[in-house]
Amino acid sequence: MIARSFAFVGVLYATYSAFGQTPPTNLPPATPGVFSAQSSIIIDGPIETVWSALLDFPAYPNWNPFVRWVHSLHRILLEALTDQTPHENLRLIIAAQIPPLPTPVDASTPPNLLHAQLSFENITAVDTAQHRVAWKEIMIPAPLLSAERWQALSVVNGNQTFYEAREVFGGPVGYVVDALFAQGLQAGFDAQAEALKELVER
Template identity: 50%
Template sequence: MLPKSAAVLIWVLGIVSFSFTSAQTINLPTLKPGIFEASARIEIDAPLLDVWNVLLDFPAYSEWNPFVRSQVVADHFRVPTPDQVVEEDRRLIIKVQIPPLQNPVDANSPSNPFHSQVSLENITHIDVGNRRMAWRAIFLPEQLLDSERWQALSTSEEGKTLYEAREIFRGPLSHVVDALFAKGLQDGFDAQAVALKTRTENQ
């Protein structure tokens, strides 16, 4: 008979293994591992193109997104572009709430100044064919903190739209981000996924 401690360890490893398998991504690319990550995955009963268009409509994020309250496309001088067209190698000025606001939100929902964070990102991928988008933080040297966020859509086995998001943090300062913001970031990813589902299913 196994010692009690060994049995508990096997049970825990079994749960971890099951969780990892059940959370396998469908349309996200394979990424270099990091110190920690936040992710979300949800099925949406709405056409894939409708969900894609909502994700790309950055000016409307304040109307529904409890996590990303503002996402502005800018040029290399950080000046917002008049057209707000999402293109590779443009900048993003992102304002988030960590932890997120309580769902539901609208454009008039006040942000909590104590939970507000701003980041500058570079749009690295807009893959319309595969319904993927990605950006990378550039407000600090990559050797100190490298964060890469991907979002992707695909069609699930049930014929619904599958939304996936994943952000990986690398570099020495990611340990600090992990200690201070890991739970809030994960809550933010989860809240955005639920809000995206509500937004697109109710259109």
């Protein structure tokens, strides 16, 4: 059982807001862990537009206050690839701000070096049909730390998109991450959801 879960539900519209309900999830079942960070929000835009923005890693510096940049790497040489199109078993290096930067941000926004974090990840899923993408932390061995981030989209209210993100942290190091970064991670998940909404709706 997940010991602690931090949940944020964004602004909900139409029938869901009227009945005080959250749309059905498109995320896979959560794995056991120490704690999780998660967010969700309804975006007033078509699902394919949101999906394209989510997978456009080179554009992240222009709008994302949490994940400032993502580079796809050669599996063996670990050099940045010319083609940054996400696919399964692709290695990633991710620069995050925990907690996130104040918004809005763009490519020229300087990092807060005290809150800058790098992680080495492997893409575990790119499901275009179900609009789900996931990557898993591989810098620290799995027995010590497990952390897989899922993001999913689904159509709601005709032409709106329900965005969800969740990352479950497990293993002994998960308790350290919980103590040091849980609040900042949750703030980052919330900030990315809001910024993605702003990007698509502007």
